[in-house]
Each structure stands twice: as structure tokens, then as C-alpha cells.
Amino acid sequence: MTVPLPAGVSLEDMTAALEKFRRIAGDEWVLTGPDAGPYDDPYPITDPETDHRPYAAVAPATTAQVQEIVKVANEHGIPLWPVSRGKNFAYGGAAPVLTGTVVLDLKRLNRILEVNEEFGYALVEPGVSYFDLYDYIQEKGLKLWLDVPDPGWGSVVGNALDHGIGYTPYGDHFAMQCGMEVVLPTGDIVRTGMGAMPGNNSWQLFKYGFGPYVDGMFSQSNFGIVTKMGIWLMPEPPYYEPYMISFEREEDIEQVIEILRPLKVGSIIQNAATVRSLILDASITSTKAQYYDGAGPLPPSAARKIMDDQKLGMWNFCGALYGPPPVAETLWTVIRDSFAAVPGVKFYKVDDRPQGFDLLRHRADTMRGIPKMTEFNLCNWTGGGGHTGFSPVSPITGRDAVKQYEMVKKRMHEYGYDYMGLLAIGWREMHHVSLIVYDQNDADERKKVDELFNILIDEAAAEGYGEYRTHINFMDRIAGTYSWNNNALWRMHETIKDALDPNGILAPGKSGIWPQNRRG
Missing domain, CATH: 3.30.43.10 (Uridine Diphospho-n-acetylenolpyruvylglucosamine Reductase, domain 2)
Structure with missing residues (x-):
């Protein structure tokens, strides 16, 4: 066509x-x-x-x-x-x-321009993937670790600009960027931060430079094209040990999040923490048909069979210990003693898990910055290959975790989908990422996903939960939920857009930001 x-x-x-x-x-x-x-x-x-x-x-x-x-x-x-x-x-x-x-x-534009082991940073172009940067570091024998999202073929620059997350202590990717080169919509080119000073030697060391800090303007926006970006890398720690903690009951999530919050905010839990649901974890190693061939969501009996077969809980938290062994041992004691209050809790190190392809063994690589593609196995859960994520943000509280879980699960089940979600704990916030896995080749299925997603957006907004990233199909809808003071923020975005891009040529509609010649 x-x-x-x-x-x-x-x-x-x-x-x-x-x-x-x-x-x-x-x-x-x-x-x-x-x-x-x-x-x-x-x-x-x-x-x-x-x-x-x-x-x-x-x-x-x-x-x-x-x-x-x-x-x-x-x-x-x-x-x-x-x-x-x-x-x-x-x-x-x-x-x-x-x-x-x-x-x-x-x-x-796929050049790795610099990797500095002494200060722990890289300067890369947007075509550089996590695999590319990882291979470069391994070939050079540098004592540096990446922080990677689940699919390793993505761009280091692109993932940071879209506010992507990973699983080491450096899990907030945009927070780890330092210094950009940007082609503006007019064709002019700027360098941000210290890069604006000719001959400066700290472009990837100090974010702010002098004057307004503008780097955030180029994330999730259509204000410029980032052609170079600095990214901070984690020095290889002297000791690393991954662990997994599983919880038996759905209702445990409230207590788990309440225990987890002070541990994460207080840096007792060092890495970017994610509490994942049973079916999301099971989809990495199995398909739904292995446990249930009926219509609709997985029944409780099949969920129990998965838990027994794969040594998983209804909720599973994978974390890691980094640093000198005495420090790691002390941190583990605090973490283990804190979660021991949850009835039926189970603690695992790698040697406690089944041999072969196992959740913790898979996560053990991810939490040390080894890029993989394994997470795409989830596309096989029901067949059809398609998936998208609904991703609202909330405070780190057990009450909010339960509220979001029940809201999303109810709608997922109503539309015939399994709940496949995770709660990612950041510096002070909780990302609730819920995946809808569907048959992308079925027009009726696509229509159902569209209807479900719009309901989820509206219901989340009514409770004060806003999405932090989304599929291109819902950018306008989600931008419309950030409407305080008569859409003041988006009116400001439009003012910036019109000043930087007078002809409206760069990414019309990105994040709900339209140029003057295409509004309405």
C-alpha cells in the first residue's frame, strides 16, 4: 500500500x-x-x-x-x-x-569515541548498542561495567533519552548521562554543559557547565537530534553476588514494598530494584500452553504448578551485592533479616537455584551489565509476538503498589490477558510496568489492546498516576493527562518548539508536542 x-x-x-x-x-x-x-x-x-x-x-x-x-x-x-x-x-x-x-x-553514527577507565565514562554516538559498548570494554580489558536494559541491541544514547532503566546501581540511565552534542532543528549544532567551552577537559565529568542546564530538554522531546552523549560507567566492584527473594502470596506485595522502601532509599539495597510477578518471570522460561490451554487468564491451579516447577513466588525480587566482601556480607544480613518478617519468604543465591536456564542465573548477568536478548522470550507466552507496556509512576508505598496492581490486573483479566507486571524502585519513586502480550496479526486483538490501554490511562490519571513513557499511539493521550493549570507545561513545550523549530520539521507529535503548523 x-x-x-x-x-x-x-x-x-x-x-x-x-x-x-x-x-x-x-x-x-x-x-x-x-x-x-x-x-x-x-x-x-x-x-x-x-x-x-x-x-x-x-x-x-x-x-x-x-x-x-x-x-x-x-x-x-x-x-x-x-x-x-x-x-x-x-x-x-x-x-x-x-x-x-x-x-x-x-x-x-556508531562510533565509540572514548572510554575512560580512570573516571568511568564513555562518549558514544547514537548508533552504538549495548552489545557494541560491552564488546569494546571486554576487548580492551577495562575494569568497567555497563548498566543495561533487558534487550541489549538497543542504543545506549536512545535508551537514556527515553528515560530507560537498568539493574545495577547505575540503573537510572538519563541520570548517568553527562554532556551532549545536539543538532538543532535549524541545522545548527550545540554542545551542552562543559562541552560549550572550547578545549574544555571535563565535558563528561560535570553535567552542568555554566548557565541553564538544558540536557533534559532533549530527552523524550523533538527539540534536537543528539549525535554524541557521555555516559557514566560503573567501576568493576571487588565483589559481586546476586540473590533472589521470593514471596508466596499476591497480598504480600504491600508488606514487601513497605520493607523495600527504606532499604532502597537508604542504599542498603544498592542496585535498581525490581519486584516481578510470577507470570512475567515464567514467560522467560516457558509458554502458557505448557500449563494451561484454555481461554482467558491463567487459573490459580496453573499458577501454583509454575511456582512448584520453577521455584518461583507470586512475586520475585532479584538483587545484588556489590563492594568489599565485609560490606556485602553486612548488607545481606540487614536485607535478609528485614524480609524474614514476610510469611513463607524464600532466599536464594545462584547455587541454590536449578541448573540450566533459570531466572536468577539470567538476572545474575543483567545485574552485572552483560547485555542479552533473553527477555524477548516473553513474546512467546501466548504467541503472536506483539507486546506493549503500560508504565505509571507512584510513590514507593505498599498502598500504592496494591492499588495499582489491583487496578491493572482487574482490567487485564477483564480483557482476557494475564497480568505480567513489575515494580521498579527508583530513587524515590516506583515504576509499575505492566506488559500486554497480544497477537499483532489479529485486527480484533489490536482493537482490544487499544481499548484496554486507553481505559488504563484514564483510570490511572484519575488516581494521580502518570505514565513515564509510552507507545507512539498513546503519546497525545498521555500528554493530555499532564494538564495542570490549563496544560501549562505543554504550552511551554510548544513555545520552545516554535522557537527552536520554526518550520516544524522535527518529529511532529513526539511526546504529544506538535509544531505550530500541525497543531489540531
């Missing part, structure tokens, strides 16, 4: 722009028609024939080429959708919000 041109763009302008893109990036790096298919949404929710489809894609190899492409886009009014690697499949992959947009694929 032919992809329509975006409103306001003529065929003549698009044809002229694509020809100039070919001269800039090379013929083989401008894709149109069926060749642009890989840039469609890999897990569509609405109609994949019409929604979120790119007209074309261009993949430059240098920052200078990015600048030239942006200037051409301004000349001809061509909307661009930048992606670092386009691997965030649960949230739309490389697909744009606005059908007809040209994807600006930065995967060829």
Missing part, C-alpha cells in the same frame, strides 16, 4: 528532498516504498496499513550529514523522525507518530 504524503508536503518537494538526501548519504542509504518497511511499527496496535507509517528513511553516517539533511528538510518542509537504532519495539520501534514522515536513522 502506498504511504500518503504528510499534510502540507507536495510530491515535488518530497521527490526533490529525497534526491538531495541520496546525494548526502548515498543512494543505498535512502529507502522508499517497500524498502522502508523495516521502519514500520513492529508491534502495531491500530491499523498497520495506515497508521504510523514512514514515507521513506535516510541513514546518514556523520554529524555533518545530519546537519545537511536537516537543512534540506527545512528547505522543503519535510518532517523527520530521528531514531538512534529503532529497537524499542514495545513502544513503536522506529515508526513515527505522523504517517508520511521520513525516518532519520542514526544507526551509522
Whole structure:
């Protein structure tokens, strides 16, 4: 099916722009028609024939080429959708919000410009994956650890800019970025923080530089294209030991979170803590059909069978100890004694777990920064491959954990889905990430997911819970829930957008931010 041109763009302008893109990036790096298919949404929710489809894609190899492409886009009014690697499949992959947009694929900007072992940082381009950076560090024999999300093929830069999280003490990825190079929507280029001073030697050491701190403006936004970013890396600790704590009952989650909060806020639990549900963990090592072939959610008897077979609880917390052995031993004593108050609690180290493919053995790698792709096994839970995440944020309280769990589980079960969620504990907040796994090839199934997701957004907003990231299909809807004082924040975003991007060419609709020429 032919992809329509975006409103306001003529065929003549698009044809002229694509020809100039070919001269800039090379013929083989401008894709149109069926060749642009890989840039469609890999897990569509609405109609994949019409929604979120790119007209074309261009993949430059240098920052200078990015600048030239942006200037051409301004000349001809061509909307661009930048992606670092386009691997965030649960949230739309490389697909744009606005059908007809040209994807600006930065995967060829894949240089590791510096890794500094003494100060523990890397300077990378957006095409660098976690696998790339991990392999580089291993080849050089550097005593540094990454912090990785679940799929290792994603971009180090892109994940940080989308507020992604990982599982070591460096789990807040955007908090660990330091210094950016950004191509603005006009084609101008800036360096943030200390990088704005010529010859400065602390660009990746001190975030703020002098004057306003602007780096956050380029995360989850359409205000610029990040072509270089510093990221802090964790020095390899002298000792590392992963552990797992399982809890038998659904209702334990309230007590677990109340125990966990002071341990995490007080840095007794060192890494980014995640309490995961039974079915989410079971989906990594098995399929639903192995335990239940009926319709609707997994029944309690099948859940109990999984718990017995895989030595899992209804809730499972994987953590790790880092540092000198005496420190780690002391921390473990405090953690173990604190959770011992939960009836039926079980404590595991790696040697206590089953041999072969096991949850803790899998997490033991992730919590030391080894990138993997194992988490994608969850797509096989029911078949069909599609999944997306609903991700509201709340305070770290047992009351909020129970409230969110019951709200989401009720709706999931109502629509025939299993509850597959985790509670990720940050510095002071709790991310409740609930996955909807569905058959992406079934139009009725996609319609059901769309309906369910919109209900979840509305019900969460009514209770004061806002999502921190989302699929491209729901960006406007979620932006609309951040409406305090007559949408003051988004009105400010629009003011910034119009100042930086007067022609409205960069990522229209990203995070619900539209340029003046496309509002409404």
C-alpha cells in the first residue's frame, strides 16, 4: 500500500528532498516504498496499513550529514523522525507518530569515541548498542561495567533519552548521562554543559557547565537530534553476588514494598530494584500452553504448578551485592533479616537455584551489565509476538503498589490477558510496568489492546498516576493527562518548539508536542 504524503508536503518537494538526501548519504542509504518497511511499527496496535507509517528513511553516517539533511528538510518542509537504532519495539520501534514522515536513522553514527577507565565514562554516538559498548570494554580489558536494559541491541544514547532503566546501581540511565552534542532543528549544532567551552577537559565529568542546564530538554522531546552523549560507567566492584527473594502470596506485595522502601532509599539495597510477578518471570522460561490451554487468564491451579516447577513466588525480587566482601556480607544480613518478617519468604543465591536456564542465573548477568536478548522470550507466552507496556509512576508505598496492581490486573483479566507486571524502585519513586502480550496479526486483538490501554490511562490519571513513557499511539493521550493549570507545561513545550523549530520539521507529535503548523 502506498504511504500518503504528510499534510502540507507536495510530491515535488518530497521527490526533490529525497534526491538531495541520496546525494548526502548515498543512494543505498535512502529507502522508499517497500524498502522502508523495516521502519514500520513492529508491534502495531491500530491499523498497520495506515497508521504510523514512514514515507521513506535516510541513514546518514556523520554529524555533518545530519546537519545537511536537516537543512534540506527545512528547505522543503519535510518532517523527520530521528531514531538512534529503532529497537524499542514495545513502544513503536522506529515508526513515527505522523504517517508520511521520513525516518532519520542514526544507526551509522556508531562510533565509540572514548572510554575512560580512570573516571568511568564513555562518549558514544547514537548508533552504538549495548552489545557494541560491552564488546569494546571486554576487548580492551577495562575494569568497567555497563548498566543495561533487558534487550541489549538497543542504543545506549536512545535508551537514556527515553528515560530507560537498568539493574545495577547505575540503573537510572538519563541520570548517568553527562554532556551532549545536539543538532538543532535549524541545522545548527550545540554542545551542552562543559562541552560549550572550547578545549574544555571535563565535558563528561560535570553535567552542568555554566548557565541553564538544558540536557533534559532533549530527552523524550523533538527539540534536537543528539549525535554524541557521555555516559557514566560503573567501576568493576571487588565483589559481586546476586540473590533472589521470593514471596508466596499476591497480598504480600504491600508488606514487601513497605520493607523495600527504606532499604532502597537508604542504599542498603544498592542496585535498581525490581519486584516481578510470577507470570512475567515464567514467560522467560516457558509458554502458557505448557500449563494451561484454555481461554482467558491463567487459573490459580496453573499458577501454583509454575511456582512448584520453577521455584518461583507470586512475586520475585532479584538483587545484588556489590563492594568489599565485609560490606556485602553486612548488607545481606540487614536485607535478609528485614524480609524474614514476610510469611513463607524464600532466599536464594545462584547455587541454590536449578541448573540450566533459570531466572536468577539470567538476572545474575543483567545485574552485572552483560547485555542479552533473553527477555524477548516473553513474546512467546501466548504467541503472536506483539507486546506493549503500560508504565505509571507512584510513590514507593505498599498502598500504592496494591492499588495499582489491583487496578491493572482487574482490567487485564477483564480483557482476557494475564497480568505480567513489575515494580521498579527508583530513587524515590516506583515504576509499575505492566506488559500486554497480544497477537499483532489479529485486527480484533489490536482493537482490544487499544481499548484496554486507553481505559488504563484514564483510570490511572484519575488516581494521580502518570505514565513515564509510552507507545507512539498513546503519546497525545498521555500528554493530555499532564494538564495542570490549563496544560501549562505543554504550552511551554510548544513555545520552545516554535522557537527552536520554526518550520516544524522535527518529529511532529513526539511526546504529544506538535509544531505550530500541525497543531489540531
